[in-house]
Amino acid sequence: MILYPNCKINLGLHVVGRRADGYHNIETIFLPIPLADCLEIEPSSEDEFSMDGRPLDCADVDNLVVRVVSLLRNEGYDVPAVSIRLTKNIPSGAGLGGGSTDAAFMMKALNQLFELGMTSVQMQQLVRRLGADCPVFIDNVPVFAEGIGDVFHELSAEMVRKTYCMLPPVGAMLPPTQTLTMPRNLLGYWLVLVKPDDFISTAEAYKNVHPCPAEHHLPDVFARSVRQWKGRMVNDFEESVFPMHPVVEGIRDQMYMLGAHYSAMSGSGSTVFGLFPRKPILGNVFADHFLWQVEL
Numbered sequence: 001m002i003l004y005p006n007c008k009i010n011l012g013l014h015v016v017g018r019r020a021d022g023y024h025n026i027e028t029i030f031l032p033i034p035l036a037d038c039l040e041i042e043p044s045s046e047d048e049f050s051m052d053g054r055p056l057d058c059a060d061v062d063n064l065v066v067r068v069v070s071l072l073r074n075e076g077y078d079v080p081a082v083s084i085r086l087t088k089n090i091p092s093g094a095g096l097g098g099g100s101t102d103a104a105f106m107m108k109a110l111n112q113l114f115e116l117g118m119t120s121v122q123m124q125q126l127v128r129r130l131g132a133d134c135p136v137f138i139d140n141v142p143v144f145a146e147g148i149g150d151v152f153h154e155l156s157a158e159m160v161r162k163t164y165c166m167l168p169p170v171g172a173m174l175p176p177t178q179t180l181t182m183p184r185n186l187l188g189y190w191l192v193l194v195k196p197d198d199f200i201s202t203a204e205a206y207k208n209v210h211p212c213p214a215e216h217h218l219p220d221v222f223a224r225s226v227r228q229w230k231g232r233m234v235n236d237f238e239e240s241v242f243p244m245h246p247v248v249e250g251i252r253d254q255m256y257m258l259g260a261h262y263s264a265m266s267g268s269g270s271t272v273f274g275l276f277p278r279k280p281i282l283g284n285v286f287a288d289h290f291l292w293q294v295e296l
Contacts, residue, residue: 003108007033007101012222014027016211027218032140034165035294044083064099068106071129094267096193104123104135107138132148133149142182160181164177196245200248204244208244233264241265254286255273
């Protein structure tokens, strides 16, 4: 079985309060996008795990796809030995949910492969133990999220299904495709992702943010023209991250100079995305950074 765990960006992110359990309540819009890893799974005589592509700074046993196997077995699910190969295309520590999507797709794959009988809600509840962003990738559709990012509400925007080419696994002859749900008001826009080498830990980002009620309700802003998002669709982490990581703010500003209708940092960073009305001419502007773009 081969799957393509795609990542997400956050359209706006408000940190609205601290919780007694040490987490924060947030409000955000998750938008799944077609930048994906490749996850290959097959039954085996013993558990095996290998990884290539972009390196991760963690032991194999701590990789989230491996932890999903352990989690399900500890919960009493009959998961036989599996061979897992993970090809990383999504940058880590980027605010894109690269590890979270791997975990969610791994759980969905095992549920299907071994007929475990879990519902979407059950999978969301289990995979949430591995990360707050994980549950959104179970249904993998655009949503407005509250709580710690795991309470989902449908967006009122019209949604359409669109097929995108994924980055192929090693040895593939043709690029595979995957169909994602996309809001119609974003179709035709060019999405550009730029990630500098700066690493921003989630703990660092939350430490310096000041929770407060949101000035604008994100679904209401989302319903406006993308041209009207600037100044209304806000990521609260930018206020604390930009002074310590000016290169990230510089990328955001450069996006606007290049003609983006909207640009922001995704999640707690350090990836910045821009939405352009047409394919931008980037030249060598972001030559020193990770760069990826697609027409939505």
